[in-house]
Amino acid sequence: MSSTLVSGIGELVTCDGTGEDGLGLRRDAAIVVEDGLVAWVGDASSAGSDAATTTDHRVDLDGRALVPGFVDSHAHLVFAGDRGAEFAARMAGAAYDGGGIGVSVAATRAATDDELRTLVAARVAEMRAQGTTTVEVKSGYGLTVEDEARALRIAREVSPETTFLGAHVVPAEYAADRAAYLALVTGPMLQAAAPHARWVDVFCEPNSAHAFTGDEAREVLIAGRDAGLGLRVHGNQLGHGPGVQLAVELGAASVDHCTYLSDADVTALADAADTTVATLLPGVEFSTRSPYPDAAALLAAGVSVALATDCNPGTCYSSSMPFVIALAVREMGLTPGQAVYAATAGAAKALRRNDIGRIVVGARADLTVLDAPSHVHLSYRAGVPIARALDLPD
Numbered sequence: 001m002s003s004t005l006v007s008g009i010g011e012l013v014t015c016d017g018t019g020e021d022g023l024g025l026r027r028d029a030a031i032v033v034e035d036g037l038v039a040w041v042g043d044a045s046s047a048g049s050d051a052a053t054t055t056d057h058r059v060d061l062d063g064r065a066l067v068p069g070f071v072d073s074h075a076h077l078v079f080a081g082d083r084g085a086e087f088a089a090r091m092a093g094a095a096y097d098g099g100g101i102g103v104s105v106a107a108t109r110a111a112t113d114d115e116l117r118t119l120v121a122a123r124v125a126e127m128r129a130q131g132t133t134t135v136e137v138k139s140g141y142g143l144t145v146e147d148e149a150r151a152l153r154i155a156r157e158v159s160p161e162t163t164f165l166g167a168h169v170v171p172a173e174y175a176a177d178r179a180a181y182l183a184l185v186t187g188p189m190l191q192a193a194a195p196h197a198r199w200v201d202v203f204c205e206p207n208s209a210h211a212f213t214g215d216e217a218r219e220v221l222i223a224g225r226d227a228g229l230g231l232r233v234h235g236n237q238l239g240h241g242p243g244v245q246l247a248v249e250l251g252a253a254s255v256d257h258c259t260y261l262s263d264a265d266v267t268a269l270a271d272a273a274d275t276t277v278a279t280l281l282p283g284v285e286f287s288t289r290s291p292y293p294d295a296a297a298l299l300a301a302g303v304s305v306a307l308a309t310d311c312n313p314g315t316c317y318s319s320s321m322p323f324v325i326a327l328a329v330r331e332m333g334l335t336p337g338q339a340v341y342a343a344t345a346g347a348a349k350a351l352r353r354n355d356i357g358r359i360v361v362g363a364r365a366d367l368t369v370l371d372a373p374s375h376v377h378l379s380y381r382a383g384v385p386i387a388r389a390l391d392l393p394d
C-alpha cells in the first residue's frame with residue numbers, strides 16, 4: 001500500500017458537478033492518492049498537518065492546474081496505412097462519404113499482429129502525453145471474422161473500453177450482397193468479437209452507400225445487446241439520419257458525431273439525458289470541413305454532452321483532447337469550463353463509468369497536470385502542449 005500527497009495545486013478541477021459548469025473548482029488544494037485511488041481532497045493548508053506527515057511520497061505541482069485525466073470515449077486506434085492524400089483532397093474541396101475506409105481496411109488486413117500492436121501502443125502513448133488516461137478503442141478496419149476478433153484482442157491489451165464495429169462499412173467483397181454481410185456481422189463475427197468487447201457500435205447513415213440504414217443498424221445493435229454488449233452509435237454525421245432516434249430508442253450509452261440534428265433529435269436527446277450522451281467530435285468537422293454542431297444549444301436544452309477525438313485515419317487523425325477542447329470552445333460555443341467537463345466527467349458518463357472523469361474520493365487517481373495556472377489555458381493556449389497525464393510514484 002503506497003500513498004502520495006499531491007500539493008501545490010494552484011487550481012484543482014474536480015468535475016464533481018458543483019459550482020460553475022460543474023467544475024467543482026478549488027484553489028490551493030491538495031489530494032492524497034492511495035493505491036491508485038483518490039483518498040482525500042482538501043485545502044493544502046490542512047494537508048500540511050495530517051496527510052503530509054503520513055504519506056510515503058510527495059509531489060509538488062508548484063501552482064499548476066490539475067484536471068481529471070481526459071476520457072477519450074471514441075477512438076479507432078487499430079489501423080495501419082495512411083490517408084493523408086484523402087485529407088489533402090478534401091481540403092481542396094472533395095466531400096467525405098466513408099468510401100476511404102476501404103483503404104484502411106486493406107492496409108489493416110495486410111499488417112501483422114505485432115505491427116498493429118506497435119501502432120496502437122504508439123497512439124495510446126501519444127494520447128497519454130497529451131493528458132488522456134482512458135481511451136475507448138473500436139475495431140472496424142478488419143471486417144472479417146478473424147480480423148475483427150484480432151483487432152479487439154489487440155485493443156483489449158490497452159483498454160477495457162473496447163467496441164466491436166464490424167458494422168463500420170459494407171466491405172467491397174460484399175457490395176453486391178449487403179444482407180450476407182449483415183448476417184455475418186450479427187452472427188459469426190459478433191460471436192468471435194464479443195469475448196473481447198464491452199460495446200457494439202454501428203455507422204448509421206442512410207445516404208451513404210458504405211454505411212448502414214436505420215433498419216440495418218437496429219439489427220446490429222439488437223444482436224449486440226443480445227450478446228451482452230452495451231450500445232453505441234455513429235449517427236447523424238453525414239446528414240439528418242435516424243441514428244440519434246435509434247440510439248435513444250434502444251437506450252444506447254452514446255450517439256456520436258451529431259453533426260446534423262433536427263429539433264426532434266435535440267428533444268429526444270434531452271429527454272434521454274440520463275441514458276444517452278451526445279458525443280461531439282469537433283476534430284471531424286475540422287478535418288472534413290463540415291459545419292460544427294451547436295454544443296451550447298445542446299447543453300441549454302438539457303442534453304448530456306461529451307467530447308472525444310474520434311482519432312482515426314480518415315475523418316480526424318488527431319489524438320489530442322486539448323485540440324478538441326479548443327475547437328469546442330472556439331467553434332461550438334462551449335465555455336472553457338463546459339468543454340473540460342465534457343472531456344472528462346461528460347465522457348465518463350458516455351462510457352457509463354463513475355470511477356473516472358472526476359477527482360473525488362474513491363475515484364481512480366487518473367490525473368492530468370497543466371503547465372498553466374488554469375483549465376482555461378487548454379483553449380486559450382490552443383496548440384501548445386501544456387497537458388500531460390501525471391505519473392505518480394509507485
Ligand SMILES: N=CN[C@@H](CCC(=O)O)C(=O)O
Pocket residue numbers: 098100101104203234237284310312313314315316
Ligand atoms: N464515420 C465513420 N467512421 C469514422 C471514420 C472512419 C474513416 O474514414 O476511416 C468516423 O467516426 O468518422
Ligand SMILES: [Zn+2]
Pocket residue numbers: 074075076234310312
Ligand atoms: Zn468514429
